[in-house]
Amino acid sequence: MTPKRRAAPNRLAVPSPGAGAILLRAAAAALWVLAAGAAQAAIDCELNGRRVNPSDGSTTVGKTGLMHCKDRATGELQREQQVQNGTFTGLVRFYEKGKPAREHTLNANGNIHGLAREFGPDGQVLREAIYDDGQERGLVRSFYPGGRLRRATFYPSTGTDRAFVEFTERGQMSALRCGETPMLAPVADDARLCGFTGGPSQVQLFDARGILRSRLSYLSGKRVRSQDFYDNGKPSMQDEIIGNQRIERQFSSEGVKRRETMWLLIERNAVRQREQEFSEKGSLVRDQRWTPAGEPVREDSYYLNGQPRSKSAYSGSGDARAVEITEFYETGQRAAHGRYLVAGRGRGRQMPVGKHQRFSEKGTLLAESSFDARGRVTRERSWDENGELERDDHVLEDGSKK
Known part of the structure; x- marks a missing residue:
C-alpha cells in the first residue's frame, strides 16, 4: 500500500x-x-x-x-x-x-x-x-x-477478494465474477447468481447484440460449469467441475467435439489426466493419459477410419522409465515396434534399446536393429518380402560394419 x-x-x-x-x-x-x-x-x-x-x-x-x-x-x-x-x-x-x-x-x-x-x-x-x-x-x-448500469465492482475494506458484474447497453448481463461471499447487492443478486443460496446457479451472459455467449453455473461463489457459444449458437467450449475432476471440451463451429481434457484437482493445482483429440468429423485421432503425478501412461493415435496409427505404453519410474512404441498401417497391420528409455520428466529424451523391428503390410519382418544399453546400434538385419535374409551387419563401436 x-x-x-x-x-x-x-x-x-x-x-x-x-x-x-x-x-x-x-x-x-x-x-x-x-x-x-x-x-x-x-x-x-x-x-x-x-x-x-x-x-x-x-x-x-x-x-x-x-x-x-x-x-x-x-x-x-x-x-x-x-x-x-x-x-x-x-x-x-x-x-x-x-x-x-x-x-x-x-x-x-x-x-x-x-x-x-x-x-x-x-x-x-x-x-x-x-x-x-x-x-x-x-x-x-x-x-x-x-x-443503464455498465459495470459494478465491489472493493472490500480488507483483503483482495473482489466481485464484479457487467451489463450490455440493453441491460443484459455480459460478465460476472463472484467473490467469496455475496458482495454486489443491490445492483445484482449475487447471493443467487453465485450459488450461495438455492444450490448451483444458472447464469446467462450476452454480447452487445443480444446474442447468448455463455451459460455459467456457480456454487458457493466458485464456477462449476461454463459453456461458451459461437455466433450460430453452437457450443465452442464447455468446462465443468465434478468432484475433484475438471473436464474441458472444445468444439468446432459446426458443433463437433475436437478436444476433451480431464484434470485432477489437487488443492490449488490441476494435473492433466487424459486428453483426447478428434477429427473434423468427430472420430478419435489421439488419446493421451497421465498418472496423478503427471507422468505419461499411454499415448495412442488413430487413422480417420478408426484403425490405430501408433500406440505408446510407458512403464517404470525415475531412470528406469521406458516406453514401448508400436506403429500400424492403415489396415491395422503392425508396421514397426521398438522400446526406448526415457530421460527427464514427461516424455523426455528417448533412447532406443533392445530390438527395433519393421514389418511389411503382410506382416513379414523386413528389418531389425539391435541397440545396447547406451542406445548404440550393434546389429542390423534386413529381409525381402519373401522372408529371405538380405543383410546381416554387426556394427562396431567406431560405426564400421562387418
Whole structure:
C-alpha cells in the first residue's frame, strides 16, 4: 500500500498513485499538466478575486477559498478547487467545454477521500466511487450515457477478494465474477447468481447484440460449469467441475467435439489426466493419459477410419522409465515396434534399446536393429518380402560394419 504523505501547504496536491483508478489517474494527469504549463491553452486561476498560480505556493500561502481556473482565450471554466489555509484540500471539479466532467475531494494527505464522480456531456453520471484515503471501497459503478448500469465492482475494506458484474447497453448481463461471499447487492443478486443460496446457479451472459455467449453455473461463489457459444449458437467450449475432476471440451463451429481434457484437482493445482483429440468429423485421432503425478501412461493415435496409427505404453519410474512404441498401417497391420528409455520428466529424451523391428503390410519382418544399453546400434538385419535374409551387419563401436 502506498505510504500516506501530507502535502506541503504551498504546493499543488496530487492524489496518491495508490488509488489506482481511471478517475484518479485522469485527475492527477490533468493537475500535472496545469501545474507544468504543458497544456496547449493558457490557464488563468483566481482565488477570492485575486490571481494565483497553482504551481507557485507563494500565491496561495495562508489563503482559504475556492480557486477558479479558466481558459485565457475562451474564458471557459476549466477547474475549481478548494484551498484551506494554503493547502489544496477539499473539493476538486474539472470542466470540459464549460460543463462538469469530474469531481472528487482531497483529504489532508492529498488523497481522494469520499465520493468521486465522472459526468457525460449532458450531465449524466458515468462513474461513481467511494474512496477511503486514496483506496476505492464498496461498490464502484459505471454507467452508459443513457443511464443503464455498465459495470459494478465491489472493493472490500480488507483483503483482495473482489466481485464484479457487467451489463450490455440493453441491460443484459455480459460478465460476472463472484467473490467469496455475496458482495454486489443491490445492483445484482449475487447471493443467487453465485450459488450461495438455492444450490448451483444458472447464469446467462450476452454480447452487445443480444446474442447468448455463455451459460455459467456457480456454487458457493466458485464456477462449476461454463459453456461458451459461437455466433450460430453452437457450443465452442464447455468446462465443468465434478468432484475433484475438471473436464474441458472444445468444439468446432459446426458443433463437433475436437478436444476433451480431464484434470485432477489437487488443492490449488490441476494435473492433466487424459486428453483426447478428434477429427473434423468427430472420430478419435489421439488419446493421451497421465498418472496423478503427471507422468505419461499411454499415448495412442488413430487413422480417420478408426484403425490405430501408433500406440505408446510407458512403464517404470525415475531412470528406469521406458516406453514401448508400436506403429500400424492403415489396415491395422503392425508396421514397426521398438522400446526406448526415457530421460527427464514427461516424455523426455528417448533412447532406443533392445530390438527395433519393421514389418511389411503382410506382416513379414523386413528389418531389425539391435541397440545396447547406451542406445548404440550393434546389429542390423534386413529381409525381402519373401522372408529371405538380405543383410546381416554387426556394427562396431567406431560405426564400421562387418
